[in-house]
Amino acid sequence: MRLDFTNDGCFAYTNKRMIGHVGLVEDVADFIADEKLGPDALDRQFDFRAFKTSVLGIKRDVKSVLMDQKIIAGIGNIYSDEILFQARINPAERMDNLAPNQLKRLFLEMREVLKTAIVRGAGSEQYVERMPKGSLLPERNKGGRCPRCRSLLKVFKIGGRTAYCCPRCQGC
Secondary structure, eight states: EEEEEEETTTTEOOOTTTTOOOOOOSHHHHHHHHHHHBBBOOOOOOOHHHHHHHHHTOSSBBBHHHHHHHTTTTTOOOHHHHHHHHHOOOSSGGGGGHHHHHHHHHHHHHHHHHHHHHHHHHOSOOGGGGGGGTTTGGOOOOBOOOOOTOOEEEEETTTTEEEEEHHHHHHO
């Protein structure tokens, strides 16, 4: 789908897996409230204190928490893997078990990974090769290797989703 704007800009949406949808809404705030969406991961007001408040005490694996749109909106499966890889956190670790420094690193990497993906034009599963050297995403396939230590990536299911992580760098 593509929307062309009068100022020569456009909005394009591609959904190869056919799991998303596009619609028009009268009021964005009403839509967010109706869908019970959490704060956008890149919202300027969603600072570390707000992040910590959103996730504190949650007794679920950190990967599922990152992808829960009611807690934080805007993070899908592949970017949760990239965020956790960059933060060197095991996807299966419980959120409430993270040390304060891990929580801070998770927040900072979440912001950095998503901003980098946007700047480089990397979509959910398109153009992952545009991510910087040292990114997990281009290696996120069967037989993929850690871009840091070259260990074979571990692939497993968590929360019904496929997770990729490095056993050496992330302890999974």
